[in-house]
Amino acid sequence: MSLLHHTSDDAGLATAAPAVSLRGLTKSFGRDTVVDHLDLDIGKGEFFSLLGPSGCGKTTTLRMIAGFSDPSEGSIMVGGKNVTATPPHRRDVNTVFQSYALFEHLDVRGNVGFGLRRKGIDRRAIGQRVGEALELVQLADRAGSRPAELSGGQRQRVALARALVNRPQVLLLDEPLAALDLKLRRAMQVELKAIQREVDITFLFVTHDQDEALSMSDRIAIMNNGVIEQCGRPEDVYESPTSVFAAGFIGTSNLMPGTYADGSVAVCDGLRIPVPAGHGLGGGEQVSVAVRPEKIWLSELTPDMVRVPGTVVSSSYHGATTQYLVAIAPEVTLTVLEQNLPRMSPEDRWTPGSRVELGWLPEHAVLLR
Amino acid sequence: MSARSRRVERRPAVAVAVTVVFFAWLYLPIAAVVLFSFNSVKSLSTFRGFSTRWYADFVHDADLVTSLVASIGIAAVSAVGALVLGTMLALGLSRIRSRTGRAVGAVTLLPLVTPEIVTGVAALLLFTGVGLKLSLVTVTLAEITFSIAYVTVIVRGRLAAMSTEVEEAARDLGCTPWQALRLVTLPTLVPALLGAGLLVFALVFDDFVLAFFTTGVSPQPLPVRIYSSIRFGVSPAINAVGTVMLVLSALVMVLALIVPRLWGRKSSSLDLITGA
Incomplete structure (x- = not known):
């Protein structure tokens, strides 16, 4: 199953209609364009995340797919059917x-069964499906409770069951974990992913939390200013960002701006950073080199590494890791994340002022225009 | 800790005295009305023993009973009418985001601060102007107009506390806009609606000013009837009527406070008005 998802980028699902297909989707409020000519295909059964800062247009995109907001331009297909002009109650999405938006006047069972009753399904079948849905989110024992009597995490599960029980083509999730505390959020990430695998429904997940997006998604689209900056598997988006924004938004990234010439980037006088070939640059272009903090080594460097001398500015201990700030030029400071391995003693840590040599493998440096 | 030390602190005698005088001033006259309604003689100054003769007088006074029934009817119809119109207004206003909408919203609250006597005179001029014969119908129309603002304030308060996503969730789960209103929004508002309805009932039931200006000759609402009867000398039967009104109003108010709580809400809709 997961293999299929990973190839959906290519031609893997070309024959089946995508669960969601957006073409030129645009939303403007007056002169303000919030979503700008979005093209996107989401495969059947895929866990897809729209990731971006607040105001990037991700929630507006979701609301247009749900039908709460009319697109200014473009089209929306759900399961191969054009739903651009369909009102929300007749779209096969939930x-x-x-805010969970539970119905306070109904108990948990009434909330979860609400959509099925609207569809006119007979009562026995509703009872059975509601029971299964509550089983799935482990709330079978709270079926008779009012929403007001539930904890935040339980309310979240009711909201999930209430949407899932309808077996929609696509489940839209609008930052559903944002209101939970950190520990519960982590647990729900794992659970949500497991539930998605079990029900095999397409999830379109909107979040500003890169951690959530990375840990749960089959694919991620990074949105900024109403456009998709980059779209791909979590590991691709993380390892090979294609824009300065994408590199900065997912994880931390060391950005070294400079001028490209002859296979290296001149960051400042006397500091040239070699970069991998294959980018088709001529020379003289302003570019940035990006290296992830955990890809930089401070010891046990190998001969094939790019080496740069520097001075430790500060070090902070984070338990599993130690984070250093290392100055490699007057204006350029790199963040370095070092694992605190079992064989290392606290004395092995660098102290501010230490002269060090940094190294990274050439392929870990990403060239950004 | 601080609560305990405060309890040990001596209460200033002045504060206690002021409080006692305040409550005496507030409730002694009412207590006197209740007490003398059970007087066995026709005196408003000396109490001679317990009797229910004035209640019997009241019950056998067809005019007074008609007025009591009329007042209950006016209050009930006004509560329902104001509830329907006020709720519609609140729903409409909550959907308008423009500046004009907000201005309209502010204007609808004007009856809350307009002196009632002005509203009364205005209503009288309107009804006579359009040639409407003054009767219990005109009283009810005036009372409904006056009470809409109370309902709107309470219902808007509840609507504001309700996420707009709740109605969207209903539509997401297969409701047309009308079904979303009927199946989700209105049921969610039930405690507020009950509270608002009972409040309007209590306010209208003993309202004198509007009723006085807009009523016809017969039958008259109870407060107007009482006022005109004491001009020809006070009968202790009026005390009995007053006591009945007091009990009825208090009962409705208690219901208005309790019923929303029975719905499993932490706060009653009346908290908006009492500020609790």
């Missing part, structure tokens, strides 16, 4: 809202 939403898990950020």
Whole structure:
């Protein structure tokens, strides 16, 4: 199954209609364009995340797919059917809202069964499906409770069950974990992913939390200013960002701006950083080199590494890792993340002022225009 | 800790005295009305023993009973009418985001601060102007107009506390806009609606000013009837009527406070008004 998802980028699902297909989707409020000619295909059964800062247009995109907001331009297909002008109640999608939006006057069972009753399904079948849905989110024992009596995490599960029980083509999730505390959020990430595998429904997940997106998604689209900056598997988006924004938004990245010439980037006088070939640059272009903090080594450097001398500015201990700030030029400071391995003693840590040599493998340096 | 030390602190005698005088001033006259309604003689100054003769007088006074029934009817119809119109207004206002909408919203609250006597005179001029015969119908129309603002304030308060996503969730789960209103929004508002309805009932039931200006000759609402009867000398039967009104109003108020709580809410809709 997961193999299929990973190839959906290429031609793997070309024959089946995508679960969601957006073409030129645009939303403007007056002169403000919030979503700008979005093209996107989401495969059946895929866990897809729209990741971006607040105001990037991700929630507006979700609301247009749900039908709460009319596109200014473009089209929306769900399961091969054009739903651009279809009102929300006749779209085969369901939403898990950020505020959960539970119906306070109904108990948990009434909430979860609400959509099925609207569809006119007979009562026995509703009872059975509601029971299964509550089983799935481990809330079978709270079926008779009012939403007001539930904890935040339980309310979240009710909202999830209420949407899932309808077996929509696509489940839309609008930052559903944002209101939970960190520990519960981590647990729900794992659970949500497991539930998605079990029900095999397409999830479109909107979040500003890169951690959530990386850990759960089959694919991620990074949105900024109404456009998709980059779209791909979590490991591709993380390892090979294609824009300065993408590199900065997912994880931390050391950006070294400079001028490209002859296979290396001149960051400042006397500091040239070699970069891998194959980018088609001529010379003289302004570019940035990006290296992830955990890809930089401070000891046990190998001969094939790019080496740069520097001075430790500060070090902070984070338990599993130690984070150093290392100055390699007057204006350029790199963040370095070093694992605190079992064989290392606290004395092995660098102290501010130490002269060090940094090294990274050439392929870990990403050239960004 | 601080609570305990405060309890040990001596209460200033002045504060205690002021409080006692305040409550005496507030409730002694009412207590006197209740007490003398059970007087066995026709005196408003000396109490001679317990009797229910004035209640019997009241019950056998067809005019007074008609007025009591009329007042209950006016209050009930006004509560329902104001509830329907006020709720519609609140729902409409909550959907308008423009500046004009907000201005309209502010204007609808004007009846809350307009002196009632002005509203009364205005209503009288309107009804006579359009040639409407003054009767219990005109009283009810005036009372509904006056009470809409109370309902709107309470319902808007509840609507504001309700996420707009709740209605969207209903539509997401297969409701047309009308079904979303009927199946989700209104049921969610039930405690506020009950509270608002009972409040309007209590306010209208003993309202004198509007009723006085807009009523016809017969039958008259109870407060107007009482006022006109004491001009020809006070009968202790009026005390009995007053006591009945007091009990009825108090009962409705208690219901307005309790019913929303029975719905499993932490706060009642009346908290908006009492500020609790």
